Amino acid sequence: MDTSTFDRAVDARVHNYLAGERDNFAVDRAAVDEMITVVPQLRVMAVANREFIHRATRVLVERGITQFLDIGAGIPAHRNLHDTVQGAVPHARVIYVDYDPIVAVHARALLRSTAAGRVEYLDADLRYPATILTSSVLHDTFDLSRPVGLILSAVLPSLAAEDYPWSAVEAIRDTLPAGSCMVVTHLASDIPSGSGAAAAKLTAIAASHGLTLFPRGKAKVIRFFGDWELLDPGLVPVSAWRPNEPGYDYDLSGAWAGVACKR
Template sequence: MTASQAGVPEVPVDLDRLGVDTTRPHPARRYDYLLGGKDNFAADRASADELALTFPHIRTAARENRRFLIRAVRWLARAGVRQFLDVGTGYPTAPNVHEAAHAINPDSRVLYVDNDPVVVAHARALLTSPQPDAIGYLQADLRNPATILNSAQAHATLDFHQPIGLLLVAVLHFLDDTDHPYQVVNTLIERLPPGSYLALSHVTFDPLPDDTTRNLTALARPTARHGTFRARTRDEIAQFVSGLDLIDPGLVSVVDWHPDENPKPEAPAEQAAFDAAVARLP
């Protein structure tokens, strides 16, 4: 559930001061709406509802992606990872990454990164930890990984001499090919210390009927005003983890990644439409 669902007080945000255009949908706010949250605007809801007309399982896909994220964080925490870099985090949603990690390693540290200033404002107000500096927040864009890696906040929150769990969950499909997504991921990976991990999920149309794929592809065009979106095939997604050591069961649907762990998946792959993997850096 999202923070607003969990009974957390709403955070007053000066949208004009932040320069937020509420007339255009934003992935984080649309995702919040799909998960049942209230931190979204009419444009976000309209965009999600139009997408749902073509892919009625879109809310199921959002929930299954979130379940994968928590399973992956818990797996990484049990593997000894005590630091997480969550890029494209979206609005606070219970359980949050730090809550999942702290349940296993209470000394875990998390840096949340998003390009939406409203997301960062909400996160700073709602996400707290008993340990000072254990949770950091950074407004930055995945398209410019150097801004993230070189930021004072990153180095205040994370120790780049110890393993880090890099979380790129439901964010890479918002980078078009012209954004050089593989180069972006490689730049992040190259700066992580040995023994770090990459956990990612990515929308794929592979399990969908041809007519659904055609219609969703049309909705991803700039003239459709849903924002940049680039679904990729499993082979294309595999390139993001090329050269890394894949953790069993490898690159699979989000519902097939450690499905016996909690929170367990509740839908088939064709409804989830996400592929996912966790890989260890050599």
């Protein structure tokens, strides 16, 4: 992906702006501002998504997983996945993957391994999973006989059906050993209080700013898990997945979220 010009919005910077961070440009902010006219809670949805990822990651750590592959990682933020993981298990290993060179620049500048644990970055495209699965970064960093936590947070809506996102994810699932778990969030086309009612408009606005964005319904999202076993409570709106507080705000829940593990 060419992010050398700033005449159109790009995913990573749009998400960075949504998350209240500062590594973005006027074109990205214009895209978000227009999307917010049709989905006013888009910003709180981004926060709810991040909170879910940290909750789910802690569950994976409790299951003994200490290696994490975060694909479509985005520009590093104030609290990153490895902060949560290595806060609990200092020797844990995390590989961030993204296809956007701007993410690579930020990641290489900001993400550091510690004396105990490792943090690596891989410049690769999820649409071509073999580039991830055969990479020396993956094989040098992980012990692939041991379980891996696969994180796919808000990345799959960037892939069109023609990109075969289900096949790409299946290729990765098939490579990971028993005990591995995957965490998925996906912008919903069928949660009316979230982006659902405005899914088509959201896609159109995104396209007019040069972004690809495909909200999907529950049946299509659940297919990403294949035959892996969904942990309770299944595929649910992000804020409903094991919330820290009882009850949840349905209005924040514009995305599906789930965690599944390989037997």
